[in-house]
Amino acid sequence: MKKLFLIMSIAVLAMTSCSNDDDENQDLITTEVSVDATSQTTWNYYSLGQNKIVGTGEKNATDDALWAARTDWDFAICRYSIRTNSGTSTSVNAQGGVYTFDSSISFEDVVTIPSGDISVDELISSETMTGSVVSNNQSNAQVIEFKKDEDGNMYMPPVYLKAPVYVFRTADGNDYYKVEFTQYKDEDGVTGKIKFNKSLIK
Amino acid sequence: MKLKILLVTIFIIVACSIKAQTRKYTISGKVINFVTNKPISGVYITTGKFGSQTDKNGFFSIKGLSSGNINLTTMYYSSFPKITKQFFLSSDTIVNFQLKEEFLKLDEVVITGTRTERRLSLTPILTKLITASEIRKSGNISVLECLKDNIPGIVSSQNSMGNNLRIRGLNSKYLLFLVDGERMVSEGVDGNLNLDQIDLNNIERVEVLNGAASALYGSNAVGGVINFISKETEHKLQIGAKTLFASNKTWNNRLEFGSNLTKFSSKLSIFKNSSDGFGENGDGPYAARYKDLGGNLNLAYKFNKQFSISMNGRFYSHETFNPSESMNVSHPLSKKYNLNIISLYTSKSKQSSYRLSMSLDKYKDYDIMEKKNDAKEKDDTADYLSLRFVNSLKIQDNWELVHGVEYNRQARYASETLGEDGNSKDIDDYNYFIQTDYELFNKFNIVAGARYTYNSEFKSAFNPKLSLMYSISDFKFRGGIARSYRSPDIKELYYNYNHQGMFWVYGNTNLKAEQGQYASFSVEYTHRYFNISVSAYYNNIDDKISQYQIINTSEGLEYHYKNVSSATLKGIDIDLSHIFFNQLVLKASYSYSDAKDNSTGLQLSENVKNSETLSLTWNGKVLKNPFSLKFSGYMNSPILFEEMNVDSDGTISVDKSKSSSYSVWKTVFVMPIRLQKHNVELSLKCNNLFNFKDTSFINSGREYMVGLRYSFK
Numbered sequence: 001m002k003k004l005f006l007i008m009s010i011a012v013l014a015m016t017s018c019s020n021d022d023d024e025n026q027d028l029i030t031t032e033v034s035v036d037a038t039s040q041t042t043w044n045y046y047s048l049g050q051n052k053i054v055g056t057g058e059k060n061a062t063d064d065a066l067w068a069a070r071t072d073w074d075f076a077i078c079r080y081s082i083r084t085n086s087g088t089s090t091s092v093n094a095q096g097g098v099y100t101f102d103s104s105i106s107f108e109d110v111v112t113i114p115s116g117d118i119s120v121d122e123l124i125s126s127e128t129m130t131g132s133v134v135s136n137n138q139s140n141a142q143v144i145e146f147k148k149d150e151d152g153n154m155y156m157p158p159v160y161l162k163a164p165v166y167v168f169r170t171a172d173g174n175d176y177y178k179v180e181f182t183q184y185k186d187e188d189g190v191t192g193k194i195k196f197n198k199s200l201i202k
Numbered sequence: 203m204k205l206k207i208l209l210v211t212i213f214i215i216v217a218c219s220i221k222a223q224t225r226k227y228t229i230s231g232k233v234i235n236f237v238t239n240k241p242i243s244g245v246y247i248t249t250g251k252f253g254s255q256t257d258k259n260g261f262f263s264i265k266g267l268s269s270g271n272i273n274l275t276t277m278y279y280s281s282f283p284k285i286t287k288q289f290f291l292s293s294d295t296i297v298n299f300q301l302k303e304e305f306l307k308l309d310e311v312v313i314t315g316t317r318t319e320r321r322l323s324l325t326p327i328l329t330k331l332i333t334a335s336e337i338r339k340s341g342n343i344s345v346l347e348c349l350k351d352n353i354p355g356i357v358s359s360q361n362s363m364g365n366n367l368r369i370r371g372l373n374s375k376y377l378l379f380l381v382d383g384e385r386m387v388s389e390g391v392d393g394n395l396n397l398d399q400i401d402l403n404n405i406e407r408v409e410v411l412n413g414a415a416s417a418l419y420g421s422n423a424v425g426g427v428i429n430f431i432s433k434e435t436e437h438k439l440q441i442g443a444k445t446l447f448a449s450n451k452t453w454n455n456r457l458e459f460g461s462n463l464t465k466f467s468s469k470l471s472i473f474k475n476s477s478d479g480f481g482e483n484g485d486g487p488y489a490a491r492y493k494d495l496g497g498n499l500n501l502a503y504k505f506n507k508q509f510s511i512s513m514n515g516r517f518y519s520h521e522t523f524n525p526s527e528s529m530n531v532s533h534p535l536s537k538k539y540n541l542n543i544i545s546l547y548t549s550k551s552k553q554s555s556y557r558l559s560m561s562l563d564k565y566k567d568y569d570i571m572e573k574k575n576d577a578k579e580k581d582d583t584a585d586y587l588s589l590r591f592v593n594s595l596k597i598q599d600n601w602e603l604v605h606g607v608e609y610n611r612q613a614r615y616a617s618e619t620l621g622e623d624g625n626s627k628d629i630d631d632y633n634y635f636i637q638t639d640y641e642l643f644n645k646f647n648i649v650a651g652a653r654y655t656y657n658s659e660f661k662s663a664f665n666p667k668l669s670l671m672y673s674i675s676d677f678k679f680r681g682g683i684a685r686s687y688r689s690p691d692i693k694e695l696y697y698n699y700n701h702q703g704m705f706w707v708y709g710n711t712n713l714k715a716e717q718g719q720y721a722s723f724s725v726e727y728t729h730r731y732f733n734i735s736v737s738a739y740y741n742n743i744d745d746k747i748s749q750y751q752i753i754n755t756s757e758g759l760e761y762h763y764k765n766v767s768s769a770t771l772k773g774i775d776i777d778l779s780h781i782f783f784n785q786l787v788l789k790a791s792y793s794y795s796d797a798k799d800n801s802t803g804l805q806l807s808e809n810v811k812n813s814e815t816l817s818l819t820w821n822g823k824v825l826k827n828p829f830s831l832k833f834s835g836y837m838n839s840p841i842l843f844e845e846m847n848v849d850s851d852g853t854i855s856v857d858k859s860k861s862s863s864y865s866v867w868k869t870v871f872v873m874p875i876r877l878q879k880h881n882v883e884l885s886l887k888c889n890n891l892f893n894f895k896d897t898s899f900i901n902s903g904r905e906y907m908v909g910l911r912y913s914f915k
Contacts, residue, residue: 040702040703040704128759144529147488147525147528148485149485149486149487149488149897150485150486150487150897151897155488157534158530159488159524159525159528159530160528160529160530161525161527161528161529162527162528162529183529184529185529185530185531186531186573187531187571187573187574188571188574189531189532189569189571189579191702
């Protein structure tokens with residue numbers, strides 16, 4: 001009787017520890033995420049931990065300020081631009097940011113948190129087609145890269161190249177997720193139908 | 203008994219006459235070189251059915267020929283033009299030939315300047331000629347390469363939107379590209395068309411005219427006319443095959459079959475070209491991988507000496523691919539179809555001819571959706587239909603007249619650019635043109651012509667021209683003035699496009715035609731093995747259609763069109779050719795071009811002020827086999843990029859930049875080996891010999907090519 005009880009306790013303990021491992025393995029599974037970022041003027045704010053779009057905001061000072069005060073999002077996407085909850089994109093000292101790997105590193109290669117510097121958001125200026133200058137708080141990471149010549153001019157019609165693998169830090173500064181963007185246009189050619197793979201790194 | 207003798211005699215007489223009718227004869231003779239008087243071996247002398255090759259002493263002998271009309275023709279390398287002697291064979295005959303090697307090709311026939319055939323040396327309109335033999339000796343594998351070798355100042359960048367061609371700052375909208383005198387529909391932006399649709403192997407010669415030619419050819423002939431003349435089937439049976447391999451895994455393969463049976467002639471050729479492109483990785487020059495497929499079918503029937511009818515069909519497909527790691531989901535596929543039907547009637551006296559033709563050129567543009575099983579989408583179409591009736595008259599020995607009526611229709615269907623849900627638009631024009639050529643005292647040649655056009659959009663246009671040629675001893679002076687026009691195309695008139703809410707483009711139905719005024723003067727001097735021509739031109743284009751930007755009330759960017767600018771082009775062209783020691787041919791061309799946008803004072807985009815082409819060909823022999831070794835190149839002064847920008851707040855800024863000077867050279871070795879009716883030709887080429895690089899030059903550096911061509915004629 002005692003032996004049976006002992007064996008059963010060990011079995012229960014074993015099963016418990018196994019289930020703990022399972023929980024950990026759940027976090028390390030790669031998830032595919034779809035984001036509709038087709039609008040030219042809308043930022044889609046996403047949370048890595050909750051794995052969902054927590055809301056959208058227009059490209060203007062008012063909405064930017066409202067979102068800068070929140071910590072429930074880690075990065076946002078508008079077409080091919082990315083904004084992380086860090087640097088000039090946050091007013092409450094959120095600790096987001098992105099690390100960019102070399103283009104030779106694949107998604108599977110990344111298993112540990114990178115040791116290099118995490119880039120935070122800055123005010124980036126660009127020239128619109130009308131010639132006026134527009135500034136946005138955003139990251140230097142992009143969903144895709146454009147093929148350019150030596151002078152920096154884009155080849156037309158645009159050739160979209162795969163962006164390198166990124167590691168995003170969550171707004172609370174605690175977790176790191178590796179992210180690989182796998183789609184910018186859907187099968188019908190609609191631009192901004194984004195897909196990416198994400199996975200937590202320990 | 204008497205009856206028996208009579209019968210036998212009759213029988214003998216009949217038998218003798220039959221034998222006489224089936225008696226066989228021999229034609230023999232000697233072939234010598236006209237200049238050196240030395241015998242030429244390996245020349246194939248043929249009656250069409252029978253033939254023989256000359257031996258090392260230049261002697262030939264064709265036996266077993268029946269009595270009758272004979273056309274005896276020499277067949278040798280292309281630099282020795284054929285000689286045909288006609289006679290009636292009734293006994294053993296000796297026929298001798300004197301073959302003359304022709305490098306300057308001044309007796310070649312050209313047609314573009316007058317729509318009637320003229321010898322190059324006698325044409326009143328200065329024409330530059332590129333022959334099939336030159337194209338082969340230059341190892342040209344594309345039309346663009348051929349033009350760059352021969353016309354100085356060409357700037358081009360190949361991309362999947364067609365060849366972006368500019369000559370003297372003028373883009374393809376101001377150049378008229380013709381195949382056998384018929385237009386090709388413009389495909390992309392700025393009148394671009396993909397010149398790879400023209401199979402160079404099927405081209406007999408390229409005729410290039412500088413300047414206005416609207417009187418004969420209508421719209422777009424403002425900066426020049428480039429006419430590709432197709433080869434005709436000459437032999438009873440001809441078979442050809444060609445394969446070529448060049449850098450960047452470029453393959454060109456071609457098969458050809460032709461037959462000329464006096465009354466009925468036919469020709470079929472197909473080609474398959476592909477290349478891996480270059481520069482997929484990194485930021486350097488990039489050219490996409492592509493696959494091309496094309497074909498040409500020609501059928502002609504000669505009812506009698508007066509009347510003939512011919513039909514020509516062309517097909518071309520061009521598919522370009524994205525780099526292997528790209529995130530694009532579609533790639534472009536374009537197709538071209540062309541059908542040409544011509545009927546020609548020449549009067550018995552040969553004084554008058556009538557030509558009725560129909561030409562239909564169709565362009566289709568698709569997107570291949572890679573994630574939907576390569577489904578074809580978009581399906582934009584552009585059509586050009588041309589119906590023409592031309593009458594040529596030889597009024598007197600020194601007076602020729604050409605006139606005709608022409609109807610043209612261009613149509614476009616666009617899924618996005620002519621309206622949101624797909625829309626088609628078309629433009630018609632009706633024309634009457636006349637040109638007369640009068641020769642005075644054997645020295646003066648006056649060409650006067652005009653075209654009246656009625657266009658469904660901009661209504662009337664009248665374009666006259668006048669040219670004079672004065673010949674004295676070895677000199678020819680040519681001068682001319684002409685008016686030209688460019689009608690606004692369907693896009694400029696009817697554009698209605700929203701680019702994903704980022705900008706809009708609107709056409710303008712009130713646009714007028716652009717007007718060109720052209721004047722030129724040239725001097726040509728020919729003496730024995732030397733030829734030089736110097737010509738100066740002035741081309742002023744008014745009412746030039748330009749795009750301008752406005753910011754609309756919702757802060758959006760809109761592009762509109764108006765007839766606003768004018769450009770003045772001035773320049774000098776010098777062309778010379780010289781033959782040394784009977785074996786070395788030197789050709790050089792120089793162009794000075796000043797192309798100014800009159801509203802800004804800046805040079806037209808991508809103009810090149812000084813440009814040259816140079817080639818030196820050694821036509822030698824190794825073990826009695828001829829070969830050609832060519833060293834050629836082109837040089838430009840910097841390509842100019844000058845732009846004036848007006849900001850939203852009205853400040854004007856001038857942006858001037860330029861490429862570095864260009865110097866691109868190549869060397870080509872071609873060796874044909876002829877054995878009776880079989881010809882095998884080996885070509886070796888090294889392109890961009892000195893590895894010239896520049897950010898404006900889309901080229902993978904030094905390139906190599908090996909080609910093998912077989913033909914049976």
